Structures are given as structure tokens and as C-alpha cells.
Amino acid sequence: MIGQEGPRVSVVIPAYNEGENIEPPLARLIEGVQLDCEVVVVVDFPEDTTIRVIERLAQTEPRIRVVVSSYGRGPANAIRFGIDAARAPTVVVTMADGCDDPRQIDDLVRLVERGVVVAAASRYMPGGQQVGGPLLKSTLSRAAGRSLHLLARIGTRDATNSFKAYDRQFVMDVGIHSRDGFEIGLELTAKARRLGRPVAELPTIWLDRTAGMSNFKMAQWIPHYLRWYRFAFRPHVDLETLRAEADRLVASNGHLEAVPVPAQHTEPAELGNSLPAGERAQHENLEKNG
Numbered sequence: 001m002i003g004q005e006g007p008r009v010s011v012v013i014p015a016y017n018e019g020e021n022i023e024p025p026l027a028r029l030i031e032g033v034q035l036d037c038e039v040v041v042v043v044d045f046p047e048d049t050t051i052r053v054i055e056r057l058a059q060t061e062p063r064i065r066v067v068v069s070s071y072g073r074g075p076a077n078a079i080r081f082g083i084d085a086a087r088a089p090t091v092v093v094t095m096a097d098g099c100d101d102p103r104q105i106d107d108l109v110r111l112v113e114r115g116v117v118v119a120a121a122s123r124y125m126p127g128g129q130q131v132g133g134p135l136l137k138s139t140l141s142r143a144a145g146r147s148l149h150l151l152a153r154i155g156t157r158d159a160t161n162s163f164k165a166y167d168r169q170f171v172m173d174v175g176i177h178s179r180d181g182f183e184i185g186l187e188l189t190a191k192a193r194r195l196g197r198p199v200a201e202l203p204t205i206w207l208d209r210t211a212g213m214s215n216f217k218m219a220q221w222i223p224h225y226l227r228w229y230r231f232a233f234r235p236h237v238d239l240e241t242l243r244a245e246a247d248r249l250v251a252s253n254g255h256l257e258a259v260p261v262p263a264q265h266t267e268p269a270e271l272g273n274s275l276p277a278g279e280r281a282q283h284e285n286l287e288k289n290g
Contacts, residue, residue, distance in 0.1 A: 007038040007063075008090065009109045009165070012082030014042050014075045015096040019049040023057065025098035030061060032102035035109055039064045040085050041096070042078040050096070076178040083171055092165045093185070099206050100163040107202055108165035117170035117197045118189050121204035122158035132208025140222075144186075144229055152232045155199025159189045159232070160225065163204065170197065173239060177250045183224045190232035194242050227253065 011029065015022060022041070029039065041054050046068055054066035069081035083091050090112045094100045104121055111119035123130045124145050130138055141160045148154040162185045174191045178184045192199050227249060237245070 007088045008036045009033070009038075009092055009105065010082075010086030010088040010090070010168075011037055011039045011092045011094060011105065012042065012079060012086060013039065013094055013096050014078035014082065015048070015050040016044060016075075017049045018053070018096045020053055022050055022053055022096050025096060025102075026057060026064065028098065029094070029102040029105075030063070033105050035106050037063060037105075038087055040082045041066045042069050042082040042085075043067075044069055044073040044078060072179070074180055075182050076176075076180050076184055079182075079184050080176050080178075083166075083168065083176070086168060089168050090165055091168050091171070092163075094163050099208060101204055101206075104202060104204055105165070111200050111202070112165045112167050115198060116200040117167040118155070118192045118199045119165040120156040120158055120185075120189065120199065120201040121161060121163040122156055122201040123161060123204055123206045124157040125201055125203050127203030128158070129205045131206065133206070144225070148229065148232055152193060154189060154193045154232055156189065156201040158201065159186050161185060161204075161206075163206075164189070175243060175246070177246045178224065178228075179250075180224045183228055186225055186228045186232075190228045191242060191246070193232050194234060194237055195239065196236050224253075 011033070013022075026039065026041075041050060041064065043050050043066060048068075051066050051068075054064060058064045058066070067081065067085050069078050071077035071081045079093055082093075090109045092105050092108060094102065094105070100121065108119040108121060122128045122145075124142055141158075144160055145156070145158045148159050149157045160183075162182045164185050166188060170192070171188065174188065174195070176184060176187065178187050189199055231246070231249060234245070
């Protein structure tokens, strides 16, 4: 945008031992995104096989970088860390497996710039499609999306899809409470609905991955999706009430309180050797009291 410093969009990609499999999806992303962007690939540990590939690609494509999450393992923590490391006012979360269509990132970003806080790529609206993938997973996802759209008026038919763009300030305001799987997309969409903030969608065609293995743990993560599904049906509230409700929800499930994404932060080291600002103070306090 005119007068804006830094990238227009930060694309956050959680990855786990993707190795060479991540190279074709990243090539399609760089080709498909026309807006000024940065690509932040987030891994869980320094030995992850994705790192060497990203470091090699970054030698000729400076928009790509890799960071190691210090928030704990798992995709939810990787996404949280990536959003914290992002430089742009709009953040797009997409997967490392190449299932998402990166050509839609520009349009999702423009929806956020027009005022929506969550812009969803929807497999289940007219013009959208899911090709491949486990039948049970797609059936549950479709049923959840349809019921949330019709009954909760959540603004999208595909609330569970991780491929979304977010207003980063909105994410900072509401915080991220998820600590497990890919339920962050549903969590933030549910929070937008509870606050009466605008959510929009664009049709997308999702293609099952052709290389590597999926890291989606359906049986383990379904309970976490269900709590945010139920959360979406509660009445509209103000921000303070919403955060208090979410804190109680995660406390009852044995999770930590949300750490908000800071407005200003020190950029994490290239391989994540420094904590993002949102957790650095908490870490320092623990050290003082330890």
C-alpha cells in the first residue's frame, strides 16, 4: 500500500520435517503471490529437515526465511510463533504440503485491507472444491462449516480450513489460545463472530498432497475443534468478556493463558534463538523467580 514500509503480507507456513517436499509448494507460492510479501516458515526444532532447504532457497529468494519456534512443539504453536515473527499488517496462514492455492493469497489480503478481520479460503462455497483427502475428515469439516454458517452466521462455510488471511491487529487484540493442532483457524473465526467483526470468504480448490505424509492427528485434535465450535454459538460480547471466556475455556482444558502478539517486537533470530517479545518478558520473569 502507498506509504507502507515493509511487506504488505506475511505468509506463515508451519512445517515439520518436510525436507525437499516443501520446495515445489514454495515455488508455486513465490510465482503466485504478486503483492509485496515475506514468507515465514516455522519449524519446531533446529534439526528439522526443512531448515537446510529453506536456507538454500533463501540465498536466491530473500523473501523466504525460516525460524524455530520457542513456543513448544505442534502446529498451533508454530502458527502462533509465525504470527509473532510477521512484519506485515496482514498475515496469511497456509500449509507446507501444497494443498492450498497460493494464487488466492492476493485476493484474501485485499479482503482484509477492505475491512474484514478474517478472510477464509472456502472449499465448501459455490466454486470451491476438495479433491482427495480422508473421507471422514472432509465429512466432519463440511458438516461443521455448514452448521456454523447457517446457525451461527459465522461468515464462512469453511471455518475449519487453516488457509486464511487475518488482520494482525485483530489477532493481537483477541490473542491466540490454541496450543495443539490446526484449530487456530476455527478459533479466530469464532472470536470474530462473537465480537461481531466481519468475516468473508472466497472459493478455493484444495488438492490432497502428492508428496510426504500428512501430520493431521484427527482423533487427538477433534476435541479442540469442538470447544471452539461450541464457543462460536455463544452470544456477542465485548473484547474483555471474550478474552475472559477464552481464558476460562483453555484453563478448564489444562492449557496456558493466551500470549498476545505484540505491536512492536524484536525480530526473532534466523533460527529462533531469541524469544518473541510476547513471551520474552514471561520467560525473564520465570528466570528471576526461579
